Amino acid sequence: MDHWDAMEVLKDVNLRATPQRIAVLNVLKMLGQAHPTAEEIYVALKQEFPAISFATVYNTLKSFLDAGLLHELRFGDKASRYDLNTQAHHHLLCEVCGDLIDIYLPEVDVAQVLREHEFAMSGYHVEIRGVCKTCREHTLHKADTHL
Amino acid sequence: MDHWDAMEVLKDVNLRATPQRIAVLNVLKMLGQAHPTAEEIYVALKQEFPAISFATVYNTLKSFLDAGLLHELRFGDKASRYDLNTQAHHHLLCEVCGDLIDIYLPEVDVAQVLREHEFAMSGYHVEIRGVCKTCREHTLHKADTHL
DNA sequence: AGTATAGATTATAATTATTCTAATTACAAA
DNA sequence: TTTGTAATTAGAATAATTATAATCTATACT
Incomplete structure (x- = not known):
């Protein structure tokens, strides 16, 4: 288990290190092989950020996709799943x-x-x-x- | 270009050969490598069947999927694409x-x-x-x- | 450190794709 | 030709995602 700092990861790809983004990254890291959907990420964040909105989750995931931090997986089920493992x-x-x-x-x-x-x-x-x-x-x- | 009869194809997989189903098969065959979405199929059918509904397109595609006649492709864009080439x-x-x-x-x-x-x-x-x-x-x- | 500003977040509305429901119609076997 | 079953239809409902507009905040510049 190597050291891993969400803030650094974001700096490296020139994205503002907002608390929400850091939290999304950590959730993705935490959930690991679970390939969560946007909703699952949203639910996981609700505890730490009761005011978080779905738009933030989607916006965040889109910037991470653009930055190449994660993959979007669309298979049998309707909702996209996200995978940090690059x-x-x-x-x-x-x-x-x-x-x-x-x-x-x-x-x-x-x-x-x-x-x-x-x-x-x-x-x-x-x-x-x-x-x-x-x-x-x-x-x-x-x-x-x-x- | 081998001979190909939609009616026969349907019989082979034990699906009722309705005009709509035959038309969907022919559209898929015709569009070939275009990998159409449900909507594109719907539009193509509208000419021959002005009364056709989206539900029919989706139902038909689902039976074809179950029968193994086609593949469902879900990539970057939101709508599924369908591919007759098995x-x-x-x-x-x-x-x-x-x-x-x-x-x-x-x-x-x-x-x-x-x-x-x-x-x-x-x-x-x-x-x-x-x-x-x-x-x-x-x-x-x-x-x-x-x- | 204090502040301006581009960019991020939020609530909400809108959109898009798909599925469901209930009524009608059509096929195929007796 | 009736009769049962399955297919089709219109339209409503749902689910996932995106857009909008107002507010807030992380960062860069004094």
């Missing part, structure tokens, strides 16, 4: 319970494809759909598992 | 203009990861973010290109 990693998405499990894969070799399309890659993401161990054991909602 | 393929997503370009990659080797997590894969998807050739040439909205 090192290359991917997800297993369970189609039954919606769980999003972090995994680490070797770099996908796409060099040739990119060259062909003259496409400037800034990042990539692998999404693997299926049924997780727990759901398979429970064998719930079989009908929901399409594909 | 053979394994992936996308280049331009962060500037939002264009979604079909690409074909060799199977990603994830066997070991799946075994570790005891995860039953039903499908996977590779999303590559970046800037497409056209947008790079125009160098528009530089600031929007994060990551």
Whole structure:
């Protein structure tokens, strides 16, 4: 567990270090692999900032996205999920319970494809759909598992 | 260009071949690589079916999804996009203009990861973010290109 | 340290995408 | 041709997100 200072992180990307922003960063760090939605972040902040508004959460997340501090994940469910982990990693998405499990894969070799399309890659993401161990054991909602 | 009959496709997956469903399939086939949203499909259908409702489009898309006839794509923009192409393929997503370009990659080797997590894969998807050739040439909205 | 100001936050309204509900209509089997 | 079941429709409802306008505050400059 390395030292990590939210204030420093914000300075580094030229964003004003407001208490709300620091708190959002800390919540994201705290929740870790939970990939929270905007609402979950909002709820977590309510305790420390009873007056916080949804707009602040969305604004903050947008500036963090622009600064490259986090990734936005949009899968099966309606609400976007946010992921602070910027090192290359991917997800297993369970189609039954919606769980999003972090995994680490070797770099996908796409060099040739990119060259062909003259496409400037800034990042990539692998999404693997299926049924997780727990759901398979429970064998719930079989009908929901399409594909 | 192989022969393709919407009515047959529907029969094959045990869905009633209603005029609306046939039309949705044909629109998806026609639009091809355009990855239309529900709204774009709705607009395309309006000509042939002035009385069509959004609910029908959404219901139809949902049955097609359940039947495995198409994929739902949720990326940067808010609305889901639908993709009839069910053979394994992936996308280049331009962060500037939002264009979604079909690409074909060799199977990603994830066997070991799946075994570790005891995860039953039903499908996977590779999303590559970046800037497409056209947008790079125009160098528009530089600031929007994060990551 | 005190202050001006660009930028951040807030409450609220508006918008957008999607789903639900209830009534009507159409298909397909007997 | 009836009859049951499923599909379609209009419109209301919900959920997620964005826009607006007023107020506040972190930072830079005296």
